[in-house]
Amino acid sequence: DIHALQTTINDHRTMINYLINNSMNATYVTNAISSHHSNTGPILTTWRELIDAFVITLCMGFFIYLLMCHAACSPSPASITPTPTPTQRIITPDSMRQTPNRPPAPTATIIEAILRNRNKQNELSTFPQxxxxxxxxxxxxxxxxxxxxxxxxxxxxxxxxxxxxxxxxxxxxxxxxxxxxxxxxxxxxxxxxxxxxxxxxxxxxxxxxxxxxxxxxxxxxxxxxxxxxxxxxxxxxxxxxxxxxxxxxxxxxxVNMQHKFKKWFRRQHQFDPTGGNLWGLQPAFLLHMENFWIKPKH
Structure with missing residues (x-):
């Protein structure tokens, strides 16, 4: 209260005067002031003073809480990754066309088979069809x-x-x-x-x-x-x-006519020009009928 504050001020003033007049040791004065403040806390005698102290404490606590939340939510430098830049694809009329499903390119073996078949057809085409x-x-x-x-x-x-x-x-x-x-x-x-x-x-x-x-x-x-x-x-x-x-x-x-033709040819000619292999239908037809029969390959 005001009375206590005035008493404290008067005590301090008296000690300062003694100190100026060298009638009191400086160390003694310092110890006296420290002892006075450590033993005498603030005295709140009214409800208004209590409410003011509570509001101030609450505001300071809320402010500290905000500082802690801000520190927790801030990303660390290691966690910050740059946002990828979106790429833009230019759509042209050619790229909008759908590529048809095409079979894989023929292998070299298939190409050779096609060429052999074509050469055979050319050779046989010299005979009557x-x-x-x-x-x-x-x-x-x-x-x-x-x-x-x-x-x-x-x-x-x-x-x-x-x-x-x-x-x-x-x-x-x-x-x-x-x-x-x-x-x-x-x-x-x-x-x-x-x-x-x-x-x-x-x-x-x-x-x-x-x-x-x-x-x-x-x-x-x-x-x-x-x-x-x-x-x-x-x-x-x-x-x-x-x-x-x-x-x-x-x-x-x-009835397997391929097998029967092989047996018939061997019986008629006493030899087998195929060396024991199976006869193809075109060579057999050409030999027996002397005609060229087209058998296309797909």
Whole structure:
């Protein structure tokens, strides 16, 4: 209070006067002042003084809290990474064009096979070209085939007992692609070219079921089929297309004409110019018929 403050001031003034007049030691005065302040704390006698002290303490604590939060949220120099600069891609009309899905470039082996086939065709073209001796009708069988035509082929397959079958594969990529079937008849032959890579995608569609039914009637036990090569090997590669199973073409009357021709030629000429190898269909046809038969490679 004010009275206590005045008393303290008077005591300090008295000690200063004694000190000036050399009637009191300086060390004594210093110890006296320190002792006075250490033993006498501030005396708050009113509620207003208590509230003021509390508010000041609260403000100082809040200020210290803000300083601590700011120090904790500030990123350290090591954690600061520069923001990547966005790159801009210039779109040109050429870049907007979609590149079509193209098959991989043919390998050197495939190119050599194509060149060999071309050279062979050039050599054989010097012979007379084969001409069919009887009339025939040709059907292309794929997902665009006419439904009525497929029903007609099913009816033919039910009434014919002799067939010839040949298969083809693409050179690039190496994939089975074509089944050629001839319905042998005395009046007019019917030839179907089944493009297995262009069949209906849904095997439950009517057209797919009709095409499958054609082969079901072809592979009957009563029928005889002539094929150039091993029948099982030739037809097994087409099982994955779903037109027939491996059990369906396991019939007794599958005739390997390649094997029969080899035995016939050896019996007729007493030697084998192939050295025991299998005869190709074109050389055999040329030797026996003296005609050139075109067999294109895909």
């Amino acid at each position: 084969f001409q069919a001796r009887n009339q025939y009708e040709l059907y292309l069988v794929n997902r665009t085939a006419d439904t009525d035509a497929l029903h007609h082929l099913i009816q033919l397959a039910q009434n014919v007992e002799y067939f010839t079958i040949d298969t083809e594969a693409d050179l690039h990529p190496k994939q089975s692609s074509l089944i050629q079937v001839e319905f042998i008849s005395q009046h007019i032959s019917t030839i179907i070219l089944v493009e297995v890579c262009r069949l209906p995608t849904d095997q439950q569609q009517l057209k797919f079921c009709l095409i499958k039914s054609i082969f079901k009637h072809i592979f009957q036990e009563k029928n005889t089929m002539y094929i150039w090569g091993d029948p099982i090997k030739e037809l097994s590669t087409f099982v994955t297309y779903g037109l027939f199973t491996s059990d369906e073409f396991q019939i007794e009357k599958l």
